[in-house]
Amino acid sequence: MTALLRKPALLLALAALTGMAMSPARAQSAVTEGQKLAFDRGKGNCLTCHVIKGGDLPGTIGPELKDIKSKYPDRNELVAIIFDETKRNPQTMMPPFGRNRILTEQEISAIVDFLQTL
Amino acid sequence: MKPRSALLLGSLSAALVAFALTSPRVVAADKVDPVADAKAFRNFFFQKFPDVKHEDFVNGPYSMNADMKRQWQEKEEFPPYEFALDAGKEMFATPFKNGKTYADCFPNGGIGIRQNYPYFDEKEGKVVTLELALNRCREANGEAPYSYVKDEMASLTAYMAFTSRGKPMDIRIPDDPRALAAFENGKRYFYTRRGQLNFSCASCHVQSPGERIRAEILAPALGILNAMPIYRSEWSGMGTTSRRFVTCNSQTRAVPLEPQADEYRDVEYFLSYVANGLPISGPGARP
Numbered sequence: 001m002t003a004l005l006r007k008p009a010l011l012l013a014l015a016a017l018t019g020m021a022m023s024p025a026r027a028q029s030a031v032t033e034g035q036k037l038a039f040d041r042g043k044g045n046c047l048t049c050h051v052i053k054g055g056d057l058p059g060t061i062g063p064e065l066k067d068i069k070s071k072y073p074d075r076n077e078l079v080a081i082i083f084d085e086t087k088r089n090p091q092t093m094m095p096p097f098g099r100n101r102i103l104t105e106q107e108i109s110a111i112v113d114f115l116q117t118l
Numbered sequence: 119m120k121p122r123s124a125l126l127l128g129s130l131s132a133a134l135v136a137f138a139l140t141s142p143r144v145v146a147a148d149k150v151d152p153v154a155d156a157k158a159f160r161n162f163f164f165q166k167f168p169d170v171k172h173e174d175f176v177n178g179p180y181s182m183n184a185d186m187k188r189q190w191q192e193k194e195e196f197p198p199y200e201f202a203l204d205a206g207k208e209m210f211a212t213p214f215k216n217g218k219t220y221a222d223c224f225p226n227g228g229i230g231i232r233q234n235y236p237y238f239d240e241k242e243g244k245v246v247t248l249e250l251a252l253n254r255c256r257e258a259n260g261e262a263p264y265s266y267v268k269d270e271m272a273s274l275t276a277y278m279a280f281t282s283r284g285k286p287m288d289i290r291i292p293d294d295p296r297a298l299a300a301f302e303n304g305k306r307y308f309y310t311r312r313g314q315l316n317f318s319c320a321s322c323h324v325q326s327p328g329e330r331i332r333a334e335i336l337a338p339a340l341g342i343l344n345a346m347p348i349y350r351s352e353w354s355g356m357g358t359t360s361r362r363f364v365t366c367n368s369q370t371r372a373v374p375l376e377p378q379a380d381e382y383r384d385v386e387y388f389l390s391y392v393a394n395g396l397p398i399s400g401p402g403a404r405p
Contacts, residue, residue, distance in 0.1 A: 045333065047280045048332050049331065057332050057333045058332070059329065059330045059331045060330045061326050061329045061330075061331065075392045082140050086316070091325070093317070093321050093322075093325060093326060094206045095314070095315040095316050095317070096316055100315070100316060101314075102314060102315070
């Protein structure tokens with residue numbers, strides 16, 4: 001940190017980064033919101049097909065949602081899967097949540113925040 | 119043989135083999151072939167579930183899960199569709215105001231004939247389902263038609279299925295281009311994705327039978343109509359084939375068709391034909 005403080009440009013960059021990233025409290029509320037959306041039958045309803053920690057009576061069609069951060073280090077990939085997985089796999093059962101407006105972009109983003117905690 | 123002619127012969131035979139391999143597929147894509155379709159459909163399920171007895175597919179989710187099957191068999195001692203069956207039997211025997219009965223409208227007095235429905239009516243040029251035939255019978259005798267989805271219609275079809283239990287499904291496709299077109303149209307409807315959730319009938323009932331959506335086990339498409347009508351705990355009551363199609367459409371957030379719309383009649387024709395040979399098991403009970 002002392003090294004950083006001595007370099008004004010780096011300090012500036014750091015300040016800009018923290019400003020862009022969400023504050024911890026906001027990040028936590030996005031995760032909570034994401035979990036709610038993921039379990040809600042009228043929204044993500046992810047539990048219908050996937051085992052998810054903390055969810056009751058999961059279905060068996062999709063893979064268990066765990067170790068998501070190591071499997072998908074790039075959150076954009078998760079966003080793309082939720083938005084329209086038929087693009088990657090035309091045979092998929094997974095509904096195109098974004099393309100068919102089941103979820104908004106913000107809702108998808110919140111679900112991705114939640115998935116990355118699994 | 120000179121090397122050059124051997125090469126020529128070799129490539130010629132390779133071309134012939136390639137032609138022989140690809141041409142049947144080309145023909146199959148061009149021509150409506152219900153016999154081949156039904157065989158492929160059945161074999162898909164027989165190979166996917168080698169341990170399920172063929173005649174057991176008509177028991178839907180219970181054929182896929184031993185625990186559920188045991189619970190269901192116990193329930194069958196006092197089946198939840200019994201009240202509908204009794205009501206249907208009585209309705210069937212009660213004359214219309216003109217003195218005629220349902221028996222007058224059907225071959226063999228309507229007893230033991232469920233396995234022949236739906237059939238292709240060459241006069242009308244369309245598929246006629248049992249539900250449709252029942253309402254036409256009522257209207258021809260001056261009675262108001264029933265709702266297609268439940269109550270009286272479910273009771274009548276429950277009774278007619280019950281008198282046909284164990285008889286192998288026996289759907290005919292006459293040598294009529296309109297009948298073949300109806301079969302093909304039903305097949306297309308079955309495999310087409312629709313609705314906000316983007317599911318086809320096949321997504322759940324061909325790709326995923328035996329899998330669970332939350333706590334519910336998905337039924338195999340093979341023989342799914344042999345059990346109709348059904349008592350569903352989820353409905354707290356009886357439902358007909360029409361009701362099954364309408365609810366499937368709404369559950370996938372598609373716009374359901376009117377009961378007995380041409381597409382529903384055609385998809386019933388397709389699904390029943392591919393189940394030929396499997397026993398009638400209706401009325402059924404489902405979670």
